[in-house]
Amino acid sequence: MSQQAGAYYVPHGSRWPIIAAVGLFIFMWGAAHWLDGIEPEGPLLLAAGAAILIFMFFGWFGEVARESMKGLYSDQVDLSFRMGMMWFIFSEVMFFGAFFGALFYSRGLQVPWLAGEGHGALTNLYLFRGYTGGWPTNGPDAIGGVFQTVPPWGEPLINTLILLSSSVTVTIAHHALRDGNRRRMLPWLVATPILGMLFVFLQAREYMDAYTHLNLTLHSGIYGATFFMLTGFHGLHVTLGSIMLWVIAYRAWRGHFSKEHHFAFEAVAWYWHFVDIVWLGLFLFVYII
Amino acid sequence: MTQPVIPLAQPTAFRRAVRALLALAGALLAVPALANPEHPSPWQLNLTRGDSGLSHDVWDLHMAVFYVCIGIGVVVYGAMVYALIRFRKSKGAKPAGFTHNTTLEVVWTVIPVLILIGLAYPATHLLVYENNTNGSQLTVKVTGIQWMWRYDYLSYLGQPVNRVGFLSKLAEDSNVARQADSGVSPWSVVSAHGVHDYLLDVTHPLVVPTHTKIQFLITAADVIHGFWVPALGWQADAIPGQIHDAWGKFDTPGTYRGQCAQLCGQDHAYMPIVIKAVPRAEFQQWLVDQENRSRMDAISRTAEVTGAPAAPQG
Amino acid sequence: MSTHAATHDDVHHDDVPKGFVHRWLFATNHKDIGTMYLVLALVMFFIGGAMAMVIRAELFEPGLQLVQPYFFNELTTLHGLIMIFGAIMPAFVGLANWQIPLMIGAPDMALPRMNNLSFWILPFAFLLLLSTLFLPGGAAAGGWVMYPPLVLQSGESLAFTIFAIHLMGISSIMGSINIIATILNLRAPGVDLLKMPLFVWTWLITAFLLIAVMPVLAGAVTMLLTDKYFGTNFFNAAGGGDVLLYEHIFWFFGHPEVYVMILPAFGVISEVIPTFARKPIFGYKPMVYATASIAFLSFIVWAHHMFTVGLPVGAQLFFMYATMLISVPTGVKVFNWVATMWKGSMTFETPMLFAVAFVILFTVGGFSGLMLGLVPADYQYHNSYFVVAHFHYVLVTGAAFGIMTGVYYWLPKWTGHMYSERWGKIHFWLSVISVNVLFFPMHFLGLAGMPRRIPDYNVAFADWNMVSSIGGFVFGATQLIFVGNIIYSVYFAKSRAPARVWEGARGLEWEVPSPAPHHTYSTPPEIRPGMLAHGDVAH
Numbered sequence A: 001m002s003q004q005a006g007a008y009y010v011p012h013g014s015r016w017p018i019i020a021a022v023g024l025f026i027f028m029w030g031a032a033h034w035l036d037g038i039e040p041e042g043p044l045l046l047a048a049g050a051a052i053l054i055f056m057f058f059g060w061f062g063e064v065a066r067e068s069m070k071g072l073y074s075d076q077v078d079l080s081f082r083m084g085m086m087w088f089i090f091s092e093v094m095f096f097g098a099f100f101g102a103l104f105y106s107r108g109l110q111v112p113w114l115a116g117e118g119h120g121a122l123t124n125l126y127l128f129r130g131y132t133g134g135w136p137t138n139g140p141d142a143i144g145g146v147f148q149t150v151p152p153w154g155e156p157l158i159n160t161l162i163l164l165s166s167s168v169t170v171t172i173a174h175h176a177l178r179d180g181n182r183r184r185m186l187p188w189l190v191a192t193p194i195l196g197m198l199f200v201f202l203q204a205r206e207y208m209d210a211y212t213h214l215n216l217t218l219h220s221g222i223y224g225a226t227f228f229m230l231t232g233f234h235g236l237h238v239t240l241g242s243i244m245l246w247v248i249a250y251r252a253w254r255g256h257f258s259k260e261h262h263f264a265f266e267a268v269a270w271y272w273h274f275v276d277i278v279w280l281g282l283f284l285f286v287y288i289i
Numbered sequence B: 001m002t003q004p005v006i007p008l009a010q011p012t013a014f015r016r017a018v019r020a021l022l023a024l025a026g027a028l029l030a031v032p033a034l035a036n037p038e039h040p041s042p043w044q045l046n047l048t049r050g051d052s053g054l055s056h057d058v059w060d061l062h063m064a065v066f067y068v069c070i071g072i073g074v075v076v077y078g079a080m081v082y083a084l085i086r087f088r089k090s091k092g093a094k095p096a097g098f099t100h101n102t103t104l105e106v107v108w109t110v111i112p113v114l115i116l117i118g119l120a121y122p123a124t125h126l127l128v129y130e131n132n133t134n135g136s137q138l139t140v141k142v143t144g145i146q147w148m149w150r151y152d153y154l155s156y157l158g159q160p161v162n163r164v165g166f167l168s169k170l171a172e173d174s175n176v177a178r179q180a181d182s183g184v185s186p187w188s189v190v191s192a193h194g195v196h197d198y199l200l201d202v203t204h205p206l207v208v209p210t211h212t213k214i215q216f217l218i219t220a221a222d223v224i225h226g227f228w229v230p231a232l233g234w235q236a237d238a239i240p241g242q243i244h245d246a247w248g249k250f251d252t253p254g255t256y257r258g259q260c261a262q263l264c265g266q267d268h269a270y271m272p273i274v275i276k277a278v279p280r281a282e283f284q285q286w287l288v289d290q291e292n293r294s295r296m297d298a299i300s301r302t303a304e305v306t307g308a309p310a311a312p313q314g
Numbered sequence C: 001m002s003t004h005a006a007t008h009d010d011v012h013h014d015d016v017p018k019g020f021v022h023r024w025l026f027a028t029n030h031k032d033i034g035t036m037y038l039v040l041a042l043v044m045f046f047i048g049g050a051m052a053m054v055i056r057a058e059l060f061e062p063g064l065q066l067v068q069p070y071f072f073n074e075l076t077t078l079h080g081l082i083m084i085f086g087a088i089m090p091a092f093v094g095l096a097n098w099q100i101p102l103m104i105g106a107p108d109m110a111l112p113r114m115n116n117l118s119f120w121i122l123p124f125a126f127l128l129l130l131s132t133l134f135l136p137g138g139a140a141a142g143g144w145v146m147y148p149p150l151v152l153q154s155g156e157s158l159a160f161t162i163f164a165i166h167l168m169g170i171s172s173i174m175g176s177i178n179i180i181a182t183i184l185n186l187r188a189p190g191v192d193l194l195k196m197p198l199f200v201w202t203w204l205i206t207a208f209l210l211i212a213v214m215p216v217l218a219g220a221v222t223m224l225l226t227d228k229y230f231g232t233n234f235f236n237a238a239g240g241g242d243v244l245l246y247e248h249i250f251w252f253f254g255h256p257e258v259y260v261m262i263l264p265a266f267g268v269i270s271e272v273i274p275t276f277a278r279k280p281i282f283g284y285k286p287m288v289y290a291t292a293s294i295a296f297l298s299f300i301v302w303a304h305h306m307f308t309v310g311l312p313v314g315a316q317l318f319f320m321y322a323t324m325l326i327s328v329p330t331g332v333k334v335f336n337w338v339a340t341m342w343k344g345s346m347t348f349e350t351p352m353l354f355a356v357a358f359v360i361l362f363t364v365g366g367f368s369g370l371m372l373g374l375v376p377a378d379y380q381y382h383n384s385y386f387v388v389a390h391f392h393y394v395l396v397t398g399a400a401f402g403i404m405t406g407v408y409y410w411l412p413k414w415t416g417h418m419y420s421e422r423w424g425k426i427h428f429w430l431s432v433i434s435v436n437v438l439f440f441p442m443h444f445l446g447l448a449g450m451p452r453r454i455p456d457y458n459v460a461f462a463d464w465n466m467v468s469s470i471g472g473f474v475f476g477a478t479q480l481i482f483v484g485n486i487i488y489s490v491y492f493a494k495s496r497a498p499a500r501v502w503e504g505a506r507g508l509e510w511e512v513p514s515p516a517p518h519h520t521y522s523t524p525p526e527i528r529p530g531m532l533a534h535g536d537v538a539h
Ligand code: HEA
Pocket: B072, B076, B111, B112, B113, B115, B116, C145, C258, C259, C261, C262, C304, C305, C323, C324, C326, C327, C328, C330, C331, C332, C334, C362, C363, C364, C365, C366, C367, C368, C369, C370, C372, C373, C374, C378, C381, C382, C383, C387, C390, C391, C394, C395, C398, C399
């Protein structure tokens, strides 16, 4: 790493990517074993893979952080990072898009067809006579049995408010950082992942409630599938985002960020806003409508 | 009914090669003549014209787009081959420097659009016609099952049909021959009419009347299958949890063969479809026989049920 | 983006990392990573090709001779997956890695360490995928499209297959992010967007397509996973779901995916034809716009793979019209290539031979694509060997020939030695003849009524299948010449290649010596008139 600041930065060989690839492989391999009921190899491999990945994250990002603080990164490198993060978020948008697409398709087209509307008249007549559709539904065979939905104006509303305020807190922290006001930044920054964790906690409670009292499960036909997969993947993203925010908070506390250079902070903030926006979509399309 | 049979001894490689050349030579002139509407023929080059107005329309569209492609091909390849011959460095060609020609570029954008419109127009008409099952006189429900078909006759000439339905599997002689190491040559599997029907013959063909608009209600019991009899002019996926309706017609009595077209597991290659089109009077008689038989079956079945537990009905 | 301090004196710049581990496992150099991608792709091409050889051998005559039907389906499935994700896509990423930085005057890829990760995920992904062959119950055998409910019947292999696809997806997304960031952020001053080589343009658009659709595939297979292992009902009508939901999501990915495999090939051809015609590309901007239009249209044609599922007529019409429209921008490309040859001064070295064959044979595949696009006709063609013929023309004589074109074209730049021109020509002629013997009869078979994905067939199909198989064996064996020629060029060739390997070659990659030094452009090159292939600095 002998380059001077300002030069184009070509990092020399790094061992982290290959460690990441191996970790990812072992993780996935373990996951596949586990799903196929091969135990204890499955869970063990999964855990080993996860451990390697965590080790890798500390190592890789630690190295990047050190290099960044040494001022090795030019504005151009910074811009590459920014583009990378933006396109990564775009790919995440498309991933959620697949599940939203599944929701819209099932709800807007498939269920009405099964119920005999338009194009589905014959299907309803010959295969599912008597099925009237509607939403929520667990299909003609009422798979998973009678269930109730989560009322939007309870916990989900609170969760919406929590996430919205967490977007505000992270923005305040960002402004404080740009003003160079560390003392104002830190509390707002720490508040953000706390709110995130609160969100996850409430969602976990909501899930438990759904399983124990509402009989709403993954198995509850297409409604259960779309409900849990959409909110579940979102919850996973909130969890990851919270972890990232803690790391950022720690680094901010250690004084890693300057007024001008704090890409890591911004990347995580973007990610957090993205998670927030996805939630608004969920709140609207999964809970309210 | 069935056409005269060309005896097909297992030909030598040489004879096959000669036939290949002949077939290719005759191809462009006699393209339609090679295709038998009932079943595939050796060295067949082109789509079957099928056996109804509908399938003929499909065939016409196919030929139209084919000739359009040939036409465009002649122009594009012609220009290209000319360039390849004419503008060689070894022939002393000096490179020109042009990089644009707006007129030309507009022309070769607009003309393809016009050609496409010309193709889309008949295609649209045909599609709408093909998807209109109104006025069908016979309704058959077709269910794909791993690895056989079930046919249920629902109504004929507006009257419901009383419990006529059966399973249709790969015929036994094919089934024996198809096993690895069976020692039976696929060429030795021949129908009563002398057709080489290896893998294209079933235990119970679907019997339908000629000159009748037949509505097929196609679905599946387990995985996706594909109902494809080329003579009808179309195929339709058989999808679990869905009724896919389509219609078809036969003008000439005959035995029309097809196959499952959607990968459906290990025996996907072994679930043929055979439709026997018979004159209407014959069909009427057949249907009555079937109804009677099923009534008899029902009676004996009730007897069984009261006596001992019935064997599961296939 | 433009001003860097000129620190050319950096001692590290020209030494190659020592030792296997440091050089390859820890690689961050775009050329080394590009090489690894290309080698992986070649290995995968042979694995997938070996499977195709078994398929062709089984189909050599009617009756079962070599493999059981279920194993045949495994072979078909893995052949498709490996060729697409293992051979074609990594080969193009390899070309991108090698060439894009050279062509735009960048020192390396924008995110070199992530570049390494994108590569190294792949061998593991294919390990995971191929390991399913040895699982009880065998590999997934539902075709490369993995339609439910069939694929949900697979045994233990499903989870492995799906995770392998997740890994490939992660790799592709990271690779594409890298390519976009490189192109948008690392161009040398003076290389404006509309002065970039067309190969760079096509890859920019391809990378965008990949980022947009790989996550969608990940979503689709994730739903398969939860349907099988967690009791969800996405694809079960009894629970209000729909098998067709899978098909819709899959093909929303799948159609753009096929353009992912052809756009970079278009790019390669657009570099090679001007070089050997010694004449600038005809219609540079229309080429760029055509590529962008193809990419845009590719998002709204997916249901042409589902014409036979019984969609509402209106939907079928919409997808038919959109599909037909793609012929227009694609035609613009073909016409522009021909116009580039027009009044040129052509020579026919191996890359040019492959490029010419590409234009002719890709167009054959395009024509059958147009035929497939007409719904009533597709009702007959669907799932027959006509489709197999179509996509092998666009994939083998399209994508794979495009890759071979690129490899022959740039190989001297990479190795510093000429490949054997004579063996290159032998490789070309044998390939181009045998590939047509291999795939052209498949049109006839499909039209005569032979379905795809079957290990055994009626005797009427015997003759053309035998012809096709013979073509297949010759084509397969011919590819050994290709490998031989590459090995020759890397290790044995004596003749040194000049910096500008081809007389008519223009563009920045020909300004650096051959072989290209381990590190190029550690400071941005100064672009002088005549150095760029398109446009000039002065503008
Ligand atoms: C590189 C990959 C590639 C490419 C480029 C294409 C290009 C095209 N494909 Fe193809 N396709 C596949 C790969 C590809 N395809 C694969 C893998 C499958 C099968 C998947 C599976 O089921 O496993 C498939 C299947 C497939 C189907 C579904 C068939 C079926 O299952 O029933 C259809 C239907 O419309 C189709 C259409 C087209 C069209 C219209 C084009 C167009 O882009 C072609 C445009 C080009 C031209 C038309 C030629 C050049 C143009 C001119 C010279 C101008 C003048 C021309 C006119 C005005 C007509 N393709």
